[in-house]
Amino acid sequence: MNILILGSGGREHALAWKTAQSPRVDKLYIAPGNAGTAQTGTNVNLAVNDFEKIGDFAVENRVDMIVVGPEDPLVKGIYDFFRQTTRLRHIHIIGPSKQGAQLEGSKDFAKAFMKRNNIPTAAYFPVTADTLEQGLAFLETQKPPYVLKADGLAAGKGVLIINNIEEAQNELRLMLEGKFGDASKKVVIEEYLSGIELSAFVVTDGVSYKMLPEAKDYKRIGEGDAGPNTGGMGAVSPVPFAGADFMKKVEDRIIRPTIEGIRQEKIDYRGFIFFGLMNCKGDPYVIEYNVRLGDPESEVILPRLRSDIVDLYAAVAGKNLHNVTVTIDPRAVTTVMLASGGYPGSYEKGKEITGLDKTDGSIIFHAGTKSADGKVLTNGGRVMAVSSVGDSFREALAVSNKNAAVIQFDKKYYRKDIGFDL
Ligand code: AMP
Ligand code: GLY
Numbered sequence: 525m526n527i528l529i530l531g532s533g534g535r536e537h538a539l540a541w542k543t544a545q546s547p548r549v550d551k552l553y554i555a556p557g558n559a560g561t562a563q564t565g566t567n568v569n570l571a572v573n574d575f576e577k578i579g580d581f582a583v584e585n586r587v588d589m590i591v592v593g594p595e596d597p598l599v600k601g602i603y604d605f606f607r608q609t610t611r612l613r614h615i616h617i618i619g620p621s622k623q624g625a626q627l628e629g630s631k632d633f634a635k636a637f638m639k640r641n642n643i644p645t646a647a648y649f650p651v652t653a654d655t656l657e658q659g660l661a662f663l664e665t666q667k668p669p670y671v672l673k674a675d676g677l678a679a680g681k682g683v684l685i686i687n688n689i690e691e692a693q694n695e696l697r698l699m700l701e702g703k704f705g706d707a708s709k710k711v712v713i714e715e716y717l718s719g720i721e722l723s724a725f726v727v728t729d730g731v732s733y734k735m736l737p738e739a740k741d742y743k744r745i746g747e748g749d750a751g752p753n754t755g756g757m758g759a760v761s762p763v764p765f766a767g768a769d770f771m772k773k774v775e776d777r778i779i780r781p782t783i784e785g786i787r788q789e790k791i792d793y794r795g796f797i798f799f800g801l802m803n804c805k806g807d808p809y810v811i812e813y814n815v816r817l818g819d820p821e822s823e824v825i826l827p828r829l830r831s832d833i834v835d836l837y838a839a840v841a842g843k844n845l846h847n848v849t850v851t852i853d854p855r856a857v858t859t860v861m862l863a864s865g866g867y868p869g870s871y872e873k874g875k876e877i878t879g880l881d882k883t884d885g886s887i888i889f890h891a892g893t894k895s896a897d898g899k900v901l902t903n904g905g906r907v908m909a910v911s912s913v914g915d916s917f918r919e920a921l922a923v924s925n926k927n928a929a930v931i932q933f934d935k936k937y938y939r940k941d942i943g944f945d946l
Contacts, residue, residue: 560890
């Protein structure tokens with residue numbers, strides 16, 4: 525089978541690494557990929573949202589299946605584009621339809637879906653310019669802090685958490701006026717949930733589902749969870765505070781009703797679901813849905829997956845996932861993300877990365893890297909994820925931290941305290 529993976533981050537390198545282990549794969553392509561994916565398969569210079577060109581490439585190279593890494597092409601409808609184009613119809617897309625992708629692409633759609641399906645989540649109120657007055661009044665009924673979310677995709681920046689009511693009301697106006705462009709033409713105001721966050725993952729064919737390992741990521745740039753949000757600076761799996769009792773509640777109250785809702789509402793969904801959860805005193809609530817795997821969560825959950833991932837893709841595409849057994853490695857996996865100094869603000873690119881050959885015992889997943897003249901250079905804010913397996917998360921972290929120190933590039937930054945709170 526020939527498989528194309530779309531995307532260029534650590535998640536896509538982890539997907540490529542896992543996919544390449546399957547004996548069912550003939551050719552593996554990654555578009556656009558990075559210096560790491562180039563060693564796992566063949567990089568192809570295609571933009572993830574250029575569906576026409578992706579289609580041309582897929583036909584010319586007899587691609588059987590496309591695994592979509594990031595949310596953007598899913599929300600823009602790559603699944604529907606392939607289904608509706610005669611020459612592309614036979615190519616399987618691992619990812620939801622445009623309608624299914626609304627679970628991530630519109631916070632209002634996701635909240636309404638949860639409400640209809642009795643899935644525990646924060647109370648909410650959707651607001652547009654026409655209903656501003658009601659929105660301002662709803663804020664008055666809430667206790668601080670106030671949570672304001674751009675309805676659409678805003679590259680992870682569309683959520684504001686504000687303590688002061690006047691400031692929240694002012695920000696609501698600014699968002700509706702286009703602070704996050706079209707993404708905030710609609711704003712969802714949410715009740716604030718306090719607790720501790722974690723993420724659960726499933727793969728689904730829209731009828732049945734299989735659990736993948738859960739994970740916790742560390743979103744803040746600074747140690748002790750200080751400073752601005754990033755895409756994620758490290759992750760651990762399993763999550764020590766998510767015991768069997770808690771995960772059973774997650775499955776019973778959240779995952780099963782979500783899949784049942786997708787089935788009943790006839791949403792075509794063949795891909796991954798990432799449940800962003802809050803553990804509020806032992807009860808799980810959904811903070812958000814993502815219609816893809818996470819980054820850096822993929823770099824800890826895929827190394828724990830023992831099953832052949834291509835068997836999973838094929839079962840998802842063929843809608844016979846109920847016939848598949850998924851086995852998970854019980855050991856812990858951790859990842860530590862190496863970032864360019866300055867990230868998530870401005871940073872420099874093109875720094876030579878050395879010491880990769882001196883690491884020992886970790887799997888190095890490239891994120892923002894490229895190769896030039898036989899060298900590996902930095903090419904993004906998050907540069908590479910250092911993943912390690914251990915009998916406990918502490919053992920795994922010791923290896924990740926040791927190798928994070930060995931890899932060198934100018935202005936390298938990483939958090940040395942991943943797992944500090946566990
Ligand atoms: P989201 O983009 O929806 O994941 O939100 C970004 C971050 O904001 C989450 O990871 C949470 O830390 C926080 N957050 C979002 N919604 C809420 C909420 N209702 N209560 C408390 N924190 C929230
Ligand atoms: N690490 C969070 C995400 O992938 O959205």
